[in-house]
Amino acid sequence: MSRRVVRILFLLVVVGVVAVLLPRSGPLSVNLNVNVPLPVTVHIDNPSPALTFHSENVLKPIQKSPPTLKPKPLSAKQHSILSAITSFSKYIDHTLNVIAVRKERFERLPAEQRPLAEAIGYNTHFEDARMRAKYTMKFLDDVADYARELYGFAPGDIADKVYHECVSDFLAHVGRDWSSEGSQERASIFSPILDALKDGLSGVKGEKKVLVPGFGLGRLAHEIANEKDYSVDACELDYGSVIAYNYLVNRTMATFEHTVYPYITNWPFQRTAKGRFAPIRFPDMLPTSHVNLVEGDFLTEFPESEKYDAVVTLFFIYVSENIIDFLSNIHRLLKPGGLWVNLGPFKWGSFSQMQLSAEEVLDLAERLGLRVDHDSKRSIDAVYAHQVDSLLKYTYVTQFWTARKL
């Protein structure tokens, strides 16, 4: 045998061994770049019976489990939104629980007194309240579903924390802002503000840019935007208000389309039994004027300085943790000569770093470059989310003023 033939036979043996060691999946091509005149490509379709194929010798591909997608942690904003959505969804559990506790108290009444209670119909109130809770829940569920869709949450997504005040605040605010029952409450506080804007901005040519921070459910902002030549931006931090407002604007076709029962757990201070079950039908006016609502913190969401002809604060400045930050921001956002209109009480929270008197707030405002119009200053009695006909009435002696940026 020539040396060349020996080399080729040797190569074939090598190829056979490689074929045994490699996994079999389809035709195997081995490119042999050994010392032969031309590269030889040997195709092995069927291994010879001599090269027995044992499955345990096969190099199996490593079985990887499918990648598990870790849910992305929620941002602080998403967390607040989901928490508000979950609070809306859980309204019924919380409310039925409150009613059950009240019923349990009632059942402690001595048996011989029970006929008297039944004679005045007290025993029927629990079922009446439950029915209205379920009715209210239908609306809240619609808001929650809409908000999930709007902010990209799945139906099963829930937050681990709920805050029931988010729903009770909404139920109170919707009466204040969007029902006929709230019209008197609104008239006493909106008129001075609208008049002050009309007088104070009469010199502004063309579009008048107004900012309403702490917008709540937005009625004041819409009343301003209803006026000719006003362009209104607003800002709200609380997602309970934001999601309910978005629903109101985007999913409401007709006036008085929605009904809720805000007082079904407010049994003290009722004049009549019926008062507990008073409905609030809304909206009494469709929010059709354009308001640009910025979701988030008024201190951080408006980078552009000197943008506004007016800033309007209604029941707002006392919610600040740091009143100097709030006043400085109002000053920064106003154009030179711009107008600040304020109406509100001084109901500082325990979280406020300073709990100032009205005089002190005005003193600070002046020092920060806001010249107060002392002739505009006055006290206006106002209620807040008041149930008409309730036997309890908190009256705030609110302080109204206007000021100009120097």
Ligand SMILES: C[S@@+](CC[C@H](N)C(=O)[O-])C[C@H]1O[C@@H](n2cnc3c(N)ncnc32)[C@H](O)[C@@H]1O
């Ligand atoms: C007492 S409520 C008044 C709401 C509305 N102005 C009214 O009179 O019905 C104060 C509102 O300010 C909002 N708020 C508090 N701090 C805020 C901030 N830093 N930025 C934006 N909104 C804020 C609260 O969520 C709340 O809705």
